[in-house]
Amino acid sequence: MNRYPSAMIIIHWVSVLLVITAYVTSGDPTRGHSSMDFLIGQIHVLSGALLFILVFGRLLARAMLPLPQIITHTPLFTVAAKVGHGMLYIFMLLTPIAGWCKLSSKVTYFNAIVFELPLLTSPGQFLHQLGNYHQTIGNVFITLVGLHAAAALLHHYYFKDGTLKKMLPR
Numbered sequence: 001m002n003r004y005p006s007a008m009i010i011i012h013w014v015s016v017l018l019v020i021t022a023y024v025t026s027g028d029p030t031r032g033h034s035s036m037d038f039l040i041g042q043i044h045v046l047s048g049a050l051l052f053i054l055v056f057g058r059l060l061a062r063a064m065l066p067l068p069q070i071i072t073h074t075p076l077f078t079v080a081a082k083v084g085h086g087m088l089y090i091f092m093l094l095t096p097i098a099g100w101c102k103l104s105s106k107v108t109y110f111n112a113i114v115f116e117l118p119l120l121t122s123p124g125q126f127l128h129q130l131g132n133y134h135q136t137i138g139n140v141f142i143t144l145v146g147l148h149a150a151a152a153l154l155h156h157y158y159f160k161d162g163t164l165k166k167m168l169p170r
Contacts, residue, residue: 003166005065011058012167015092018054021047023142026135029103045103052096055089071161081151088148091141095134102131
């Protein structure tokens with residue numbers, strides 16, 4: 001097989017749109033000064049929550065569907081590809097969890113919610129600290145996404161091995 005299954009391609013590109021949406025709307029959704037700020041905060045929270053949910057569909061599809069082999073050119077690239085993909089999955093889960101923890105620690109300030117997440121009533125010290133690192137975790141995630149995109153472009157333009165085409169819509 002030289003292409004990803006359609007379900008994986010769709011999930012990948014919807015994930016890309018959600019990550020871009022979350023990044024563009026980033027900021028503290030509890031500190032809006034206008035209805036537009038509030039809407040942007042809601043979009044940020046919703047895109048993060050949807051990405052979190054979509055990761056589980058992605059993992060399920062990965063486990064059930066046949067996937068093409070990773071094309072690597074050296075053993076180091078093989079390790080880098082596996083570690084890179086693993087880190088992307090970890091951060092696709094960790095970033096929204098940290099955001100949820102951050103939002104939960106500000107529950108008293110977030111009264112008028114359109115999209116209401118079930119918030120933690122009293123996050124413990126660890127979850128509170130995790131929430132404090134939401135922005136840093138998100139920035140690391142965006143850096144990983146950039147490296148992932150750069151690797152795909154490297155495969156496409158330098159190695160010319162078809163790696164990028166395997167994930168493009170038909």
